[in-house]
Each structure stands twice: as C-alpha cells, then as structure tokens.
Amino acid sequence: MTVDRILPTDEAQDLLDLATEIADRELAPKAAGHEERAEFPREVLRTLGRAGLLGLPYGEEYGGAAQPYEVYLQVLEILASRWLAVAEAVSVHTLSCYPLAEYGTPQQRKRLLPDLIGGEQLGAYCLSEPHGGSDAAGLTTRAVRDGDGYVVSGTKAWITHAHVADFFNIFCRTGGAGARGISCLLADRSMPGIQPQMAERTMGLHASPVAQIAFDETRVPADRLIGGEGEGFGIAMSALDSGRLGIAACAVGLAQAALDYAVGYARERRQFGRAIVDFQGLGFMLADAATQISAARALMLTAARLRDAGRPYSIEAAKAKLFATDVAMRVTIDAVQVLGGAGYVADHPVERYMREAKVLQIVEGTNQIQRVVISRALAKG
Incomplete structure (x- = not known):
C-alpha cells in the first residue's frame, strides 16, 4: 500500500x-x-x-x-x-x-x-542493568575518578550492539544514590575492560542480538565525560524521549509491512469461489488495521513536529511509542490470522513480524512506563 x-x-x-x-x-x-x-x-x-x-x-x-x-x-x-x-x-x-x-x-x-x-562506527546505549531496567535512577554501575580518568565497574543489560558497537554511552554512578548521582561517559571499543557477554536467546530480532556488558575497571579519560557530573540521568531521559519516537517509527513500519503482506495474500487466496479479502470478517479486520496504522503514524508525526518546533514533546512521544507499538502487536497478530495455517509457518514473514513486534512494547521504556509518564502528566494538570 x-x-x-x-x-x-x-x-x-x-x-x-x-x-x-x-x-x-x-x-x-x-x-x-x-x-x-x-x-x-x-x-x-x-x-x-x-x-x-x-x-x-x-x-x-x-x-x-x-x-x-x-x-x-x-x-x-x-x-x-x-x-x-x-x-x-x-x-x-x-x-x-x-x-x-x-x-x-x-x-x-x-x-x-x-x-x-559518519557511517563507519556504530553506537550502543548502556543504561539498563540486570536488576534495573525501568528504574534507571537506581543503577549501580560505578565510575570512580582516578587522576585524569574514571574507572568504571559494573554490568549493563539488554544492550543492542553489545558485540559490534564501536562506542558506548555508559550511564554510571559518580555520586550518591538516586538520579543526581548519575553521569554519562563516552567509551571506545578499544578501551580495556569492556567485556560483552553471551548473546541472549531472544524471541525475535535474531540478526540484532542483545547482551550484557561487564565493565571490569574500564578506564575512560575524564574528557569523555558528557555534560557535568550528576547530569547523566537528565541526559538519559532526554535521549529516551527522542528514542521513543524512533521505536514508534519502527512499529509503524513493521505494522505496515504486516498489513501489506496480509492484504496481498487475502487478494490471492480463494475460498468458496472468491478471494478471502471479500469476506467481511477478514475485510473488516484489515480495515481496522489500516486505520490504526494511519492513526499511529499521525500521532508519531505530531510528536516529531513538536520536537522540530522546539516545543515540549515528551508526553506526546510517550503516547506515540505506546500506541504505535500496541498497534504493531495487534496488526501482526491479525496478519498471522488472515493467513491462517500459512501464517504460522516460516515460509511467510508474518510469523517473524509478530515475534518482532513484541520487543517494541518493551524497549525504550515499557508500555507500562509510558502509561505512568502520561498519567502523571494528567494528574499534574
């Protein structure tokens, strides 16, 4: 389409x-x-x-x-x-x-x-930890100032590009407890002590494995501190506002791919003497999917245009991420249903789309966290 x-x-x-x-x-x-x-x-x-x-x-x-x-x-x-x-x-x-x-x-x-x-280097964003994904302010990876650098120790989890990244944003604790004690360091792959662990066995996105990364007394020069000490949590949250829009865009594209494939199949597949797209049960399912995708795209672009205009967009980004990824999950499930038994086998891509859609509801802040963000904004008025 x-x-x-x-x-x-x-x-x-x-x-x-x-x-x-x-x-x-x-x-x-x-x-x-x-x-x-x-x-x-x-x-x-x-x-x-x-x-x-x-x-x-x-x-x-x-x-x-x-x-x-x-x-x-x-x-x-x-x-x-x-x-x-x-x-x-x-x-x-x-x-x-x-x-x-x-x-x-x-x-x-x-x-x-x-x-x-420039295209030759690839980045990784190291915020989540094994015991702290949604609770980013509670992270425990620590960086201790030592002369002209910081010595970083701790473990990050669910890191995309863990094994292939050329540089890493490390959010780590340089001060006391809570958000005010967090800073951001920019490390290179060549710095000793950066140890990616075994890749996780994930449901989907097999071509983009995630893994934990252990930082074993990794020495990062002091001139790689981004912002000041204690500013890391604010940097991380600001970055995630933009990142959530990226995930919303990924969800819209995935949902569109699933819909396009399901529509193509439904036009060709014949039962009871006619194409199955002509049966109201399937036709309405596809119509709902098309409408939801258009709505998700519009919400995503509204948030993006607020960002481009320099206006507050954090809440709209949360709405876009929440809605678009939920839409991707529904649409990919329905695409499998449209194909019936064929949708359940790997000969058709919709089963992969369905497995991939699930992770979009989790990354860059789970959809439950997005609801927390939105509801708190409503409570403040």
Whole structure:
C-alpha cells in the first residue's frame, strides 16, 4: 500500500526515495536469511552510513544531514517495513549519538561527533542493568575518578550492539544514590575492560542480538565525560524521549509491512469461489488495521513536529511509542490470522513480524512506563 505523505521539502522526498531504493535492494532480499542465521548485517549499516542515513537529525557541520525529526522518522519507517533489525539498529545508533550531539562541549562535538555519525562506527546505549531496567535512577554501575580518568565497574543489560558497537554511552554512578548521582561517559571499543557477554536467546530480532556488558575497571579519560557530573540521568531521559519516537517509527513500519503482506495474500487466496479479502470478517479486520496504522503514524508525526518546533514533546512521544507499538502487536497478530495455517509457518514473514513486534512494547521504556509518564502528566494538570 502506497503511503501518501506530506513532506516539508523536495530534499526530504529525495531522502525517502533513496531510503526506499536502498531498502528494496539491500534490506528486503537479505532479511530472512540473516534472521535465520542470527547474522548481524554490519555491511548493510555501513551502506546506510555512506548514503548519509545514519546522521539524519544531526548538523551538517559534523557530517549529518540536518533533517527535521519528522523526515528522519519516516526514513526509519521505510527501513522497518523491509527489515526491522536494521531500522532498530539505526534508531539505537541515533540514540547513542544524542548525548554527545546535545550535551557535549563544542570541542567534544568537533573532535568526536563526525566519526560517530559518519557511517563507519556504530553506537550502543548502556543504561539498563540486570536488576534495573525501568528504574534507571537506581543503577549501580560505578565510575570512580582516578587522576585524569574514571574507572568504571559494573554490568549493563539488554544492550543492542553489545558485540559490534564501536562506542558506548555508559550511564554510571559518580555520586550518591538516586538520579543526581548519575553521569554519562563516552567509551571506545578499544578501551580495556569492556567485556560483552553471551548473546541472549531472544524471541525475535535474531540478526540484532542483545547482551550484557561487564565493565571490569574500564578506564575512560575524564574528557569523555558528557555534560557535568550528576547530569547523566537528565541526559538519559532526554535521549529516551527522542528514542521513543524512533521505536514508534519502527512499529509503524513493521505494522505496515504486516498489513501489506496480509492484504496481498487475502487478494490471492480463494475460498468458496472468491478471494478471502471479500469476506467481511477478514475485510473488516484489515480495515481496522489500516486505520490504526494511519492513526499511529499521525500521532508519531505530531510528536516529531513538536520536537522540530522546539516545543515540549515528551508526553506526546510517550503516547506515540505506546500506541504505535500496541498497534504493531495487534496488526501482526491479525496478519498471522488472515493467513491462517500459512501464517504460522516460516515460509511467510508474518510469523517473524509478530515475534518482532513484541520487543517494541518493551524497549525504550515499557508500555507500562509510558502509561505512568502520561498519567502523571494528567494528574499534574
């Protein structure tokens, strides 16, 4: 199904056309094989980087494309509709560049940011821990100042790109308990003591494995502190507002892919002498899915446009992430149902879409946390 988009510039349309061309050529044909082999598509990410698609929201002076978030998110949506693991990788990488881009000193940005967004390096965002995912303020990984650096010890969990990242944002405790004791350090893969653990055996996204990372007295230079000491929690929460929009875009793209496949199948599959799409039970199911996807896309873009205008958007980002990922879960389940028995076998991609949709309700803050964010805003008035 062709999505009718209103874009801010002709350049934005060119970017979406480029993303579609690369997604059709480099992503769609490779997705099933890489997922089956659990093989991370590193070269595909390099291709996207060289095409300028890994730094879309960041400034041109650092090698980015200076695109509004509404354009970046629609590129993500297109990528996700061909291969969710790649879109999620782009979203995580963009999130990983955010602390430096938004809170780094001019000297830090000039020295480090071009390499981060240039396409050859990939980032990881190290916030969650084995005993603290939603409770980010309770993290226990500690960084102790020692001369001209920090010595980091602790374990992070559920880290996308743990085994393949070139740089890591480490949120760690440099002060006392609670949010005010947290800081953000930017580490390189080459720094000793960074030890990715065995990959988790996940339900989906097999081509993008996650793992714990142990930091065993990892020494990080003091000039890699992003923001001041004690500012890390605010940086993390601000980054997650943007990251939640990235996940919403991934959810919209995945849901659109599931709907398009289900509609194509329903047009071809015949029972009782006619195409099954003509039966009201299935037709209404598909109509509901199409409506929900359009609503999710509109909510996502509303939040993005608030962000682009410099207006508060945190609550709208939470709504977009919550709604879009719930929609992706419903639509992928219904896509499997439309295909019936065929939907339950790996010959068709909808069973993979359904398994992949589940994680989107969990990452970047579970949907229960999004409801907490929204309800607290309502209570404040």
